Each structure stands twice: as C-alpha cells, then as structure tokens.
Amino acid sequence: MDRPHRRILNIGLTALLLTCLLISGFTTPIKAHPGMSAGPLGFSELEVGFGIFQDDQADTKAPPVPRIETVTRDPQMIVEVIQASKGFALADNESHVLRVQILRLRQLQPSDIRRLLRENKSIGEIRAEIEKADEVDDGAFLYRGYMKLGKNLYELVDINLTEDATLLEAEVIEPHGGMWPDGDTKVAGHIRTKTTYREGTRISEGELSIYHGKYGGDYLVLAEDSHHMERRCHMECPRA
Amino acid sequence: MIKIRLSHLAIITIVLVLAPAISSGSESEEADAKVQELRGLALEVYLSVEGNALVIGYIESEDLEYLSFLEQSDYLYEDGELYALTDCLVFSGEDCQRLELVVSTQWDEYYVTFYLPHEIKLDRVDLSENLEYRILEQDDSILVEVLGYDAKEPSVEIFYDYGQ
Numbered sequence: 001m002d003r004p005h006r007r008i009l010n011i012g013l014t015a016l017l018l019t020c021l022l023i024s025g026f027t028t029p030i031k032a033h034p035g036m037s038a039g040p041l042g043f044s045e046l047e048v049g050f051g052i053f054q055d056d057q058a059d060t061k062a063p064p065v066p067r068i069e070t071v072t073r074d075p076q077m078i079v080e081v082i083q084a085s086k087g088f089a090l091a092d093n094e095s096h097v098l099r100v101q102i103l104r105l106r107q108l109q110p111s112d113i114r115r116l117l118r119e120n121k122s123i124g125e126i127r128a129e130i131e132k133a134d135e136v137d138d139g140a141f142l143y144r145g146y147m148k149l150g151k152n153l154y155e156l157v158d159i160n161l162t163e164d165a166t167l168l169e170a171e172v173i174e175p176h177g178g179m180w181p182d183g184d185t186k187v188a189g190h191i192r193t194k195t196t197y198r199e200g201t202r203i204s205e206g207e208l209s210i211y212h213g214k215y216g217g218d219y220l221v222l223a224e225d226s227h228h229m230e231r232r233c234h235m236e237c238p239r240a
Numbered sequence: 241m242i243k244i245r246l247s248h249l250a251i252i253t254i255v256l257v258l259a260p261a262i263s264s265g266s267e268s269e270e271a272d273a274k275v276q277e278l279r280g281l282a283l284e285v286y287l288s289v290e291g292n293a294l295v296i297g298y299i300e301s302e303d304l305e306y307l308s309f310l311e312q313s314d315y316l317y318e319d320g321e322l323y324a325l326t327d328c329l330v331f332s333g334e335d336c337q338r339l340e341l342v343v344s345t346q347w348d349e350y351y352v353t354f355y356l357p358h359e360i361k362l363d364r365v366d367l368s369e370n371l372e373y374r375i376l377e378q379d380d381s382i383l384v385e386v387l388g389y390d391a392k393e394p395s396v397e398i399f400y401d402y403g404q
Contacts, residue, residue: 077298077320077321078284078296078297078321079282079283079284079296079297079298079321080298081280081282081298081349084278084280084348084349086278086348099349099389101349101351103282103351105284108284108286108296109379110286110355110378110379110380110381111379111380111381113286113294113355114286114288114289114357116294117286117288117290117292117293117294117325118288118290122314122325123314123315123316123323123324123325124316126294126323126325127316127323130296146351146387148389153372153387226278226280226348226349
C-alpha cells in the first residue's frame with residue numbers, strides 16, 4: 001500500500017480507536033480492592049485497558065474504584081475449572097487461535113480411594129469420606145494449566161493466580177514430540193493475562209511470549225472466557 | 241517489549257466494544273448466545289486392581305447424558321460435581337485388560353486423568369482424534385493424563401496387564 005493511503009488509513013484507525021475508547025470508558029483506571037493482597041504476582045494495581053500491565057508507580061494518583069468481584073470459593077470441589085478461554089494471540093504479522101485452561105485439583109491419595117473401593121462403600125459413603133478427609137487436611141490442591149497455540153499444545157507451570165482468578169501468570173512448557181512433555185521442563189515461553197468482566201462478557205487480555213520454534217514471538221492475548229465456566233468462576237459478576 | 245500495531249489496537253478495541261453490545265441483547269439473544277457456550281469435561285478416574293473405578297469431576301448437568309457409562313453406575317451429581325462408582329469401564333480380553341472411556345458429542349475442552357494401580361503393566365494408549373496424552377508415575381499410581389480441544393466423540397482406550 002502506498003504511503004498516502006497508509007496515512008489516511010492510520011488516521012482513520014486512530015479516530016476509530018479514540019471514539020471507541022470514549023464510548024467504552026476504557027481510559028478509566030480500575031484498581032484492585034484495597035484489601036486484596038498483591039499476591040505472588042505483585043499485581044496490586046493494574047490498568048484496565050488493552051491488557052498491558054502498567055508499573056504500579058505510574059498510577060499511584062488514580063482514585064480507587066470499588067471492586068466488582070466477590071470471592072466465593074467452595075473448598076469441597078475436587079476438580080474445578082478456574083479458567084477456560086478461547087481467543088487469539090496477535091503478533092505483528094500473524095495471529096493464532098489460543099486456548100487457555102486452568103484447573104484446580106484437590107490432591108487426593110489414590111491409595112485412599114482404592115481402599116474405599118475395596119471396602120465396597122456406597123458412592124454416598126465414598127463422597128462423605130473424601131469430604132471428611134478434606135476437612136481434616138484442609139484441602140491441599142494444585143493448579144494445572146494447559147494452552148493450545150495454533151496446533152501446538154503446551155503445559156503451563158509455575159502458575160501464579162490471584163485469589164479471585166483474574167490475574168494469571170505462568171511459564172509455558174514446550175510440546176515434546178507430539179505429546180506433552182513428560183518430565184521435560186524446558187521453558188518455552190511466558191504468559192500473563194488479566195480477566196475482567198464487561199457487560200456480560202469475561203475478557204482475558206495480556207501478553208504471551210514464545211521464545212522459539214514455529215510459534216516463536218511476542219503476542220498480545222485477547223480471549224473470552226467460556227460462559228459456562230462463569231457459574232464456577234467464583235465471581236459474583238455484575239449484570240448488564 | 242511487544243510492539244503494538246495501531247491496526248491491532250483498533251481490532252481489539254472494536255471487538256471489546258462490540259462483544260458486550262452484542263451480548264447484552266434481549267432474552268432470546270441471550271438464549272442464542274448460550275448455544276455457543278463451550279462444552280467442557282474435566283474428570284479424574286481412579287481405577288482399582290479389582291477393575292471398578294471412582295470417577296470424580298466437573299461436568300454441566302445438561303451434559304451428563306453424554307456419559308453413557310453412568311446408565312449402569314451409581315452416581316451423585318450436585319452443582320457441577322460428579323461422583324460416580326462404576327465397573328463398566330474395564331473389559332477383560334484374552335491377553336490383556338482394556339480400560340475404555342467413550343463419551344458422545346463434541347467437547348470444546350476435554351481433560352481426563354486416569355490413576356492406574358502401580359501393579360499394572362501398561363501396554364498402550366489409543367486415543368481418538370484431537371486428544372493427546374502423557375504418562376506420569378506418582379507414588380502408588382501410574383497416571384495417564386489425556387487432554388484435547390474440539391474433540392468429537394472422544395474415546396480413550398488403555399491396554400494393560402498385571403505385571404509379574
């Protein structure tokens with residue numbers, strides 16, 4: 001495209017961008033709840049906009065806005081889907097379909113489960129035993145994360161997730177011979193996203209870096225959390 | 241540092257502005273939108289030496305019908321969480337055992353982990369299209385972790401025998 005046309009296109013896009021920003025009010029910073037700890041991510045204050053995480057120091061004068069999410073965790077769930085998003089990873093000259101899934105798994109001892117199976121307990125008794133054990137050991141759990149970028153399946157490790165599950169940061173482990181890595185923990189990238197609830201839609205925005213390989217590059221992440229997971233997302237979200 | 245192109249910003253902005261506008265329509269529009277919800281399955285299967293299994297996991301209530309093994313199993317379901325006790329997953333062959341989990345319909349997200357007794361000798365794992373797996377050893381179990389996206393009629397077959 002020759003230069004005059006490109007200039008006109010850029011001016012048009014800029015005007016469109018500013019119009020959209022004014023309409024949506026994205027320029028208003030939203031801060032985390034004052035009582036919310038920074039957590040392992042250190043996300044005490046975040047700019048809500050295009051998913052670009054701002055330095056805390058840059059926004060210290062912005063007025064606090066009431067938090068819109070309420071954590072209502074159910075400690076009894078054995079398997080919980082914390083995040084299940086589908087969207088795009090956008091780079092300079094390419095874009096790929098992106099899927100991110102975060103599970104929260106209660107750590108049960110398989111030997112305990114097999115003992116319950118051997119004892120011919122009913123399903124109700126088994127559930128009661130598991131819930132009872134859960135109360136005793138205070139419910140140890142772990143996070144498992146998976147990501148599909150284009151055609152490659154990755155695992156997410158070192159998952160840092162804020163208590164309200166809106167801020168995610170994790171290392172990306174590269175695929176291995178068409179299967180998941182089995183003991184191979186070579187870090188292939190890094191992902192960092194923030195999920196916000198906007199008029200009925202949960203949007204995850206952030207950054208993804210893949211260090212090498214077919215999908216190597218830096219991407220912007222834009223994805224929508226699946227609606228059915230909203231019921232289990234532990235957030236009482238405001239309705240439009 | 242990520243370079244952000246103006247065109248990308250414009251696309252993102254348009255999507256973010258239009259998506260809520262589209263989703264905040266009438267009740268009928270909301271009903272239509274629900275059709276596009278992602279269908280997800282997340283299960284853990286604990287297998288005993290005797291061949292029965294405890295299945296625990298997350299599934300939406302309207303999707304329970306796609307787990308055919310539940311028809312011959314005892315199960316409890318409450319608020320998305322399934323507990324099922326079944327002996328319908330293991331089939332005995334002449335020279336090996338086969339653990340089979342077949343689920344109907346298409347799943348946007350599929351995650352199942354099988355916790356197999358460490359006494360077994362794993363032969364092979366057969367999967368349907370769009371599923372991938374890995375094998376891990378953990379304490380007293382062999383884990384077969386299966387994951388997939390956009391999996392249609394996903395099936396997992398694990399062939400094993402009891403080692404000497």
